[in-house]
Amino acid sequence: MATYRPGRWPGLLTSISSKLAILAAALILGAAIGETRIPPETVGQVLAMKMFGGSYPVDPIDQGIIWNYRFSRAIVAASCGAGLAVSGLVLQTLLRNVLADPYILGISAGASTGAVAVTIAGIGGGLVSLSAGAFVGALVAFALVIALARAAGGFAATSTGQVILAGVAGAQLFNALTSLIIAHSANAEQARGIIFWLLGNLSGVRWPDVWLAAPVAILVLVIIVVHARALDAFAFGSDAAASLGINVLKTQAILIGAAALVTAVMVSIVGAIGFVGLVVPHAARLLVGPRHGRLIPMTAITGAVFLIFADIVSRIIIPGQVLPIGVVTALVGAPAFALILVRGRGGAR
Amino acid sequence: MHRNVAIGLAALASLSLIDAAHANETNYPLSIDNCGQTITFEAAPERDVTVGQSATEILYSLGLGDKVVGTSVWFSDVLPEFAELNSSVERLADNDPSFESVVAKKPGLVSVSYEWHIGPQGIVGTREQFHDVGIPTYILQTDCVKDNSTGVDGTRLEMYSTDALYRAIRELAEIHDVKEAGEALVADLSRREAAAVEKAKEANAGDVSAVFWFSSAEMDVDPYVAGRKGVPGWMMEKLGVRNVVESDEEWPIVGWETIAKANPDIIVVAEMTRRRFPADDVEKKLEFLKTDPVAKEMDAVKSGRIVIMDAHSMDPSIRNISALEVLADELPKLK
Numbered sequence: 014m015a016t017y018r019p020g021r022w023p024g025l026l027t028s029i030s031s032k033l034a035i036l037a038a039a040l041i042l043g044a045a046i047g048e049t050r051i052p053p054e055t056v057g058q059v060l061a062m063k064m065f066g067g068s069y070p071v072d073p074i075d076q077g078i079i080w081n082y083r084f085s086r087a088i089v090a091a092s093c094g095a096g097l098a099v100s101g102l103v104l105q106t107l108l109r110n111v112l113a114d115p116y117i118l119g120i121s122a123g124a125s126t127g128a129v130a131v132t133i134a135g136i137g138g139g140l141v142s143l144s145a146g147a148f149v150g151a152l153v154a155f156a157l158v159i160a161l162a163r164a165a166g167g168f169a170a171t172s173t174g175q176v177i178l179a180g181v182a183g184a185q186l187f188n189a190l191t192s193l194i195i196a197h198s199a200n201a202e203q204a205r206g207i208i209f210w211l212l213g214n215l216s217g218v219r220w221p222d223v224w225l226a227a228p229v230a231i232l233v234l235v236i237i238v239v240h241a242r243a244l245d246a247f248a249f250g251s252d253a254a255a256s257l258g259i260n261v262l263k264t265q266a267i268l269i270g271a272a273a274l275v276t277a278v279m280v281s282i283v284g285a286i287g288f289v290g291l292v293v294p295h296a297a298r299l300l301v302g303p304r305h306g307r308l309i310p311m312t313a314i315t316g317a318v319f320l321i322f323a324d325i326v327s328r329i330i331i332p333g334q335v336l337p338i339g340v341v342t343a344l345v346g347a348p349a350f351a352l353i354l355v356r357g358r359g360g361a362r
Numbered sequence: 363m364h365r366n367v368a369i370g371l372a373a374l375a376s377l378s379l380i381d382a383a384h385a386n387e388t389n390y391p392l393s394i395d396n397c398g399q400t401i402t403f404e405a406a407p408e409r410d411v412t413v414g415q416s417a418t419e420i421l422y423s424l425g426l427g428d429k430v431v432g433t434s435v436w437f438s439d440v441l442p443e444f445a446e447l448n449s450s451v452e453r454l455a456d457n458d459p460s461f462e463s464v465v466a467k468k469p470g471l472v473s474v475s476y477e478w479h480i481g482p483q484g485i486v487g488t489r490e491q492f493h494d495v496g497i498p499t500y501i502l503q504t505d506c507v508k509d510n511s512t513g514v515d516g517t518r519l520e521m522y523s524t525d526a527l528y529r530a531i532r533e534l535a536e537i538h539d540v541k542e543a544g545e546a547l548v549a550d551l552s553r554r555e556a557a558a559v560e561k562a563k564e565a566n567a568g569d570v571s572a573v574f575w576f577s578s579a580e581m582d583v584d585p586y587v588a589g590r591k592g593v594p595g596w597m598m599e600k601l602g603v604r605n606v607v608e609s610d611e612e613w614p615i616v617g618w619e620t621i622a623k624a625n626p627d628i629i630v631v632a633e634m635t636r637r638r639f640p641a642d643d644v645e646k647k648l649e650f651l652k653t654d655p656v657a658k659e660m661d662a663v664k665s666g667r668i669v670i671m672d673a674h675s676m677d678p679s680i681r682n683i684s685a686l687e688v689l690a691d692e693l694p695k696l697k
Contacts, residue, residue: 077656078619131580143580149420183539216617217582219655328617 019032032314039321043087044079048327050077086218090324091317092230093279098274098316099237101290106244108176114290115276119183123154124280125211126187129194144281151277158183212337213286215324222282233275234313242306288315288342296353388539398504401498406539407470414475416679417502424535424543432467434459438635438674461487472499503530518591518612550586554683558690562601565693571604572628573621578641586613593676597686622656629662632673644670
């Protein structure tokens with residue numbers, strides 16, 4: 014089951030460095046493009062100054078916008094995109110179900126309920142932040158779905174459909190709770206604020222969010238890359254994995270835990286962004302095939318770059334106003350996915 | 363002879379006085395066109411229920427507090443001069459009351475601040491529902507001049523103006539047969555409005571720009587700010603202040619990037635008793651402005667030109683005038 018023969022290492026390095034170059038370019042674009050026009054040389058000067066030292070006569074407002082608003086936001090978008098995409102990939106492989114993703118499994122719905130419970134119903138008496146509420150909600154929902162699936166015998170190798178059904182039921186339950194709270198006590202303005210948040214919003218992102226999102230994304234990515242071979246085995250079912258000497262329960266627990274963690278953290282920072290976890294792994298699979306050694310990096314980079322661009326579009330598509338990023342991911346992502354789908358099929362013939 | 367003339371003149375004079383008094387009385391049955399519907403009154407309503415704080419405060423200002431048997435939809439504390447009166451009035455709900463709770467008070471009139479409460483998709487009930495059980499509804503003119511079929515808050519088709527507010531005051535006064543009180547209230551408010559405009563002219567502060575920050579869904583995210591055509595837009599236009607926000611929506615969400623780049627001379631922050639979003643707290647808003655890496659670089663923050671203003675005064679209400687005075691007071695300091 015060796016993923017890479019020694020002779021392929023240089024190829025892997027080239028592949029990783031080209032991916033990092035694409036990521037860097039996307040991050041710089043994220044810092045350069047926004048609601049207001051700032052000259053490219055100013056963008057370059059600010060980034061150079063902040064990363065490599067030196068000093069240029071740059072307006073402090075421009076400097077703040079580029080470094081504190083846009084660049085930090087692009088890094089969080091990249092972390093979220095990569096994190097949500099690989100978590101979708103892991104869930105799809107482990108559950109052997111092409112529909113598995115944090116959204117379908119109710120994690121995002123739970124996060125939304127947690128957030129709404131804190132902001133609108135006032136649970137926690139103002140001491141709990143919206144993010145903390147979302148985090149707790151995500152974990153509670155996922156724990157509930159897993160428990161329900163186990164009770165239904167779903168995690169016993171064969172009937173992974175049970176997990177999806179449990180997820181659908183969980184998502185419905187938490188969406189209903191969210192609606193209940195909104196209908197019970199929100200006025201029009203609050204409902205608007207919450208809907209905006211439920212569809213994802215990166216406008217509140219600052220550097221402290223980077224120090225949470227980026228390490229979590231990298232940690233989870235490392236955990237998943239380490240298990241690339243195990244994931245290849247799980248693609249043929251947990252019996253096949255067990256027959257290859259993999260500790261099925263332990264590995265499942267680690268990987269699902271990692272997926273739940275990254276989703277809960279990302280949703281708590283930027284809101285519930287759908288589409289990425291479900292579609293990006295499929296796009297990556299069509300591009301590089303099913304082997305996880307190549308699939309994981311491809312999924313991560315595609316998710317990262319996709320979300321950076323979706324965020325840029327959300328900022329500039331309506332002048333003077335912001336569109337929820339969840340709307341953009343679906344509007345831009347669906348046609349992009351269709352394109353890959355059609356071309357991928359052509360390639361497979 | 364002279365004496366007779368004098369008596370005759372006196373008699374004439376007293377007759378015309380009686381006429382004048384008659385002119386200030388409402389002739390019932392009274393029909394009024396309100397938001398596209400005709401409402402008719404056989405006599406002045408004796409029991410009022412209000413859906414909306416501004417409608418409530420207008421009735422209080424007209425001296426009709428003793429007729430109000432139920433209130434609802436409160437954003438902030440009642441005006442201090444009505445605190446005692448208000449404490450004896452039943453509050454049906456802080457937010458939206460149910461249809462039945464309103465009807466149960468057997469009101470002779472339901473006065474409403476916002477059409478979305480009793481409009482075609484009214485969350486309290488439709489106007490027809492109320493009219494079916496014989497209860498007339500009056501929507502403040504300030505909301506009739508909007509397109510309430512779009513968006514959550516509706517869309518203002520033209521700049522807000524106190525004309526609509528004054529018309530609402532006069533109509534509510536006529537319905538309740540207190541036309542004189544209505545004229546007196548309108549006269550007082552118009553005089554103060556004109557004085558504030560005059561003050562701004564004298565200040566002659568040149569090109570002054572401002573932004574009105576209402577609240578934000580979360581502390582750091584893009585804030586809800588005042589668009590061009592709502593009450594803050596009207597205040598700014600009256601006083602010759604430029605709104606850095608160019609949206610026609612009443613309360614659009616605009617990025618801090620755009621606001622900081624526009625670098626307004628004055629930042630007006632809303633003060634409210636509601637605590638549902640963190641940014642409802644004026645202290646949190648001030649803290650954000652002083653600590654956010656971009657916001658703190660704005661000139662208004664650096665030089666402390668941050669005006670704290672009652673949030674309800676940014677909605678169509680009699681408080682618009684005191685808000686206009688607050689903003690006008692700020693302009694001479696800019697020289």
